[in-house]
Amino acid sequence: MRCIREGKKGQVINDRLSSILQSNGSAKPEKPLNEIYITVLRHSIPPKFSDKEKEEFYSKLRFMLGSIVVLLSPISIHSLSTLLHISEEDIDETLEDLHAILDIPKDQIRPLHLHHPSFRDFLLNKDRCSDLKF
Secondary structure (H helix, E strand, O other), rough: HHHHOOOOHHHHHHHHHHHHHHHHOOOOOHHHHHHHHHHHHHHHHOOOHHHHHHHHHHHHHHHHHHHHHHHOOOOEEHHHHHHHHOOHHHHHHHHHHOOOOOOOOOOOOOOEEEEHHHHHHHHHHHOOOOOOOO
């Protein structure tokens, strides 16, 4: 957006905007963001886990993140625990390394928040999140 605002008047702004809109068909502007999200998710998996433990972790992570992103309203860890029948401690342990993408309050009654709504779009779009583990 800055490149559009910094253009002079009239035709320069129109040319810049047209260029951005035309490139959206071929370029994927969300690609760097996708890479950040997938890196954060991959680094949340403890490396010392066995393959079986990793699969269990992936399953819990998908279940929890899926629930968080499909709800239209933020939910607390306490409420998520009740909804999913998972202990609050288990939710804390699973989400503890996701502070880069989730606002996780220390008070488990306060709601979890996505830092950016694009994370929801990322998880719900197989073209953006091509790693099916997540």
